[in-house]
Amino acid sequence: MEIDFWLERWNNNQTGFHQTQVNPYLSYFYGNKGPAAEQREKLKVFVPLSGKSKDMLWLSQNGYKVFAVECSDRAVKGFFEENALNYKYAEKDKHALYQSSDLASIIEIFQGDFFEMQQMDLDDITDIFDRASLVALPVEMRQQYANKMAELQKPGVRTLLVTLTFDPAEMNGPPFSVTEEEVHALYSENFSIQKLLFKDVIEDEAGLKNRGLTALVETVYKLVRK
Ligand SMILES: C[S@@+](CC[C@H](N)C(=O)[O-])C[C@H]1O[C@@H](n2cnc3c(N)ncnc32)[C@H](O)[C@@H]1O
CATH class of the missing domain: 3.40.50.150 (Vaccinia Virus protein VP39)
Structure with missing residues (x-):
């Protein structure tokens, strides 16, 4: 499944994998059963191959910092726009970095190829959610x-x-x-x-x-x- 396959899926709105609700395992293990609310600001969750998943929004609304990677700019922009989040855009090497500019949410999405990421990109990551x-x-x-x-x-x-x-x-x-x-x-x-x-x-x-x-x-x- 090369990147072109996925870009075409996003361009043709063939995104049956997208869930309109937060993933129940995420909200269970990272909600009440997870880290105490006051500890969460120290935790930064990486969401690989993120699409425009609502899980990123839930993590942010529940006190976690979020960093994600997604190859489709349509998915990334869709995430911010559909959730009414303001965002900034910056070029970083060959990739683009989208960052929420609302104080209440710390969400960064690296738009590019996961396989080209470097160790320093995940330097301060404490947790990963792979769905x-x-x-x-x-x-x-x-x-x-x-x-x-x-x-x-x-x-x-x-x-x-x-x-x-x-x-x-x-x-x-x-x-x-x-x-x-x-x-x-x-x-x-x-x-x-x-x-x-x-x-x-x-x-x-x-x-x-x-x-x-x-x-x-x-x-x-x-x-x-x-
Ligand atoms: C099946 S979807 C899952 C999206 C998300 N995890 C969710 O739960 O909705 C896989 C996603 O990975 C992205 N993707 C596939 N290969 C990638 C790669 N090499 N680098 C970055 N993103 C990639 C696709 O564009 C697609 O949005």
């Missing part, structure tokens, strides 16, 4: 993605990773099925891995059911960079 990011990539890109993640993070950075598992014979991705075995193969060298929960979600995913899936499990992991 529809790893699973957006075909198998040959997932190892490259996991390696890049390891390269970018400092020890101790926590990731909340959401995967989907289904029979790949029933549907071509994206999203792609990622098994628990694959999560271990991708991450265990550089990360500790804790499986937090799994849930049968086929009845909640009418779009994927229409594409042929008869069973679908969502699994949530906590990874910590060693």
Whole structure:
């Protein structure tokens, strides 16, 4: 899934992956069950392959700083405009950096290729939220993605990773099925891995059911960079 594939999806409004509600696992693990409100201003959450996800808005409204990467300028502008956030734009090397200019929200989105990011870009990141990011990539890109993640993070950075598992014979991705075995193969060298929960979600995913899936499990992991 090269960048051109995604730019075309955004240009043709083929964005069925976009959710109008905040992700329930994010609000559970980073809401009341998560860090105390007074600690959150010290935490900066990286959202890779962010699209225009409402999760960024929720994180910001709940006291976290947000840094994201997304290749589509349409998605990035859409995020700020649809959420009525003022933003500034700056060129940074080959990339563009969009920053909210409202005092109440600290959201920066790096518009460019995730695979071109440098370690210093994620210098002050404490947490990562990966929903529809790893699973957006075909198998040959997932190892490259996991390696890049390891390269970018400092020890101790926590990731909340959401995967989907289904029979790949029933549907071509994206999203792609990622098994628990694959999560271990991708991450265990550089990360500790804790499986937090799994849930049968086929009845909640009418779009994927229409594409042929008869069973679908969502699994949530906590990874910590060693
Ligand atoms: C399946 S969508 C998920 C978006 C978001 N995580 C969400 O939950 O709505 C994947 C996103 O990754 C972006 N993307 C794909 N490859 C990328 C890359 N190499 N660098 C930056 N963004 C990328 C696409 O434009 C798309 O918005």
